């Protein structure tokens with residue numbers, strides 16, 4: 001992860017359906033990296049099956065994966081992908097703890113182990129946290145606090161600059177989102193995440209912490225999240241599958 005650069009990360013989820021379409025999309029997005037004027041790192045996270053082919057085609061964008069197993073290699077894990085396999089394909093980032101994976105049983109403990117496995121192979125983990133609903137009494141804050149405390153319980157302070165935290169409120173993700181989050185809500189949570197981690201470590205340790213916002217990021221709100229959302233970058237779902245929209249997001253951030 002390049003120091004001081006903003007990040008725009010596209011999470012393609014379970015799309016597209018063919019390698020041909022995936023390559024076309026990756027090539028277009030890679031071209032749009034020029035709009036970042038060297039100030040933003042563009043990362044695409046395609047499904048595992050496309051990583052190898054895409055890694056040979058993209059020059060300007062970086063490659064990320066949507067998940068990884070926490071065992072580092074050579075163990076019997078049917079259907080799983082190790083961090084070493086990803087590293088050997090040129091993968092630089094891995095999303096861990098996405099809410100859609102947590103729904104399938106990924107716990108904070110598993111997320112913690114996956115972070116450790118990524119770091120062992122110099123892959124930057126993108127650690128997703130976020131509540132499923134907001135309540136006026138502020139229970140969502142203690143929910144995110146618990147996520148962070150459990151995930152970071154045995155991660156050393158020296159690892160913090162090598163980790164990205166993505167705040168992704170579940171209620172703002174996807175087509176069935178209740179509503180979009182506001183930059184003010186993102187900013188509040190970015191401050192809160194830093195506070196929790198400075199309680200766990202110390203205030204100096206969080207100085208270099210990098211936080212992203214994700215959840216219905218689109219061409220209209222991307223610039224505002226970067227300006228007022230207190231974050232260093234964006235994790236984009238649906239709009240990363242539309243090259244024109246993704247291009248506009250890259251432009252609006254720069």
Ligand code: PGA
Nearest residue numbers: 173174215216217237238
């Ligand atoms: P969305 O997805 O942009 O489609 O809401 C974001 C995410 O789940 O990372």
